[in-house]
Amino acid sequence: MPGMRLDKLLTHMNCGSRREVAAWVRAGRVAVDGLICRDPAYKVDPDRACVLLDGQIQAYRAQRYLMLNKPAGVITASSDPRHRTVLDLIPESERRGLFAVGRLDKDTEGLLLLTTDGAFSHALMAPGKHVEKEYLAEIEGTPAADAAERFAQGIVLKDGTVCRPAGLEPVPEAAVQTVRVTLCEGKYHQVKRMLWAVGCEVTRLKRLRVGPLRLDGALAPGAFRDLSAEELSSFGLPVMGQTGIEISKK
Known part of the structure; x- marks a missing residue:
């Protein structure tokens, strides 16, 4: 993958806004491959570089694919002035670009997929797909x-x-x-x-x-987790995994 600005990469990792992460880089809180980097424009390879913020390794995700155990009483929407939404169940630092794949009624519970990948959503929800x-x-x-x-x-x-x-x-x-x-x-x-x-x-x-994906019985209502590479591959669709590498069923 071509080099990406360090501040842009940290933003894609949902670490914070572009302005916030640039300030953190200048303050010496970010290390790349073991060395402190104070240049927000420094180019890194997202698939190869080891990037740490305050000593914690940050993992690059080209796209995100989440399994949520939706509780009753929460609406399937990105935002709503009157009701709690499924995105309100996700920490604000991790919501960037996420949307629900299809919808569940307010009082319906269970498996709901969230993603940043529009093509993945269309492949599952388009009427002609019959998933x-x-x-x-x-x-x-x-x-x-x-x-x-x-x-x-x-x-x-x-x-x-x-x-x-x-x-x-x-x-x-x-x-x-x-x-x-x-x-x-x-x-x-x-x-x-x-x-x-x-x-x-x-x-x-x-x-x-x-489709082939079952609700994880270990997920409490309102809890979520990333889909594994095996779960993504089970759909037989070309999707972008956590490292930016295309995953498809063999």
């Missing part, structure tokens, strides 16, 4: 006897919306009445509306999977 999404839905009421068959055929909702074929199966081991829904699109309130069409009401909804 599977899996949900657990706690319900009230008894689904119609032919509910699974109607889901498999593609339900037509009351307003005429045509849904693509989807999966519906009970989860008998759950403590309350629960069904598993698997679909490959994301229309407005789709899971709730489809279940309503077969005679039941969703009281809690949680997304467990997007």
Whole structure:
């Protein structure tokens, strides 16, 4: 990768604003390959240089890919004057350029991807891609006897919306009445509306999977982590990993 200004690199690492990191460099708080560097314009190779700020190694990320366990009560938006958003769950120093891949309703929980990579988001969310999404839905009421068959055929909702074929199966081991829904699109309130069409009401909804990626069971509600190289590769998409190297499924 061509050389990048040191202050620009530190900004891309989400260390601070361009003005802040330039001041830190001049103050001698930054070292490159073991030597203090006081020149913000000093050119470094992001993939090879070892950059430390206050003695802590800083890792370059060309793009970011995060898994968030979204809690209920938080909206999927970058900002909102009245409601807490998913980006409010991310420390301010790490939010730069992040946006949600698709959306979950305010009261829906579970797997939500955040990224800075627009091409990655489009590849997962574009209607023609048909990426599977899996949900657990706690319900009230008894689904119609032919509910699974109607889901498999593609339900037509009351307003005429045509849904693509989807999966519906009970989860008998759950403590309350629960069904598993698997679909490959994301229309407005789709899971709730489809279940309503077969005679039941969703009281809690949680997304467990997007494509090959499952929600990390170790993530508490509101917690997040970076996707691993293996998880990124599992999508079979060309994406930019943490070192700026293209990753694709072999």
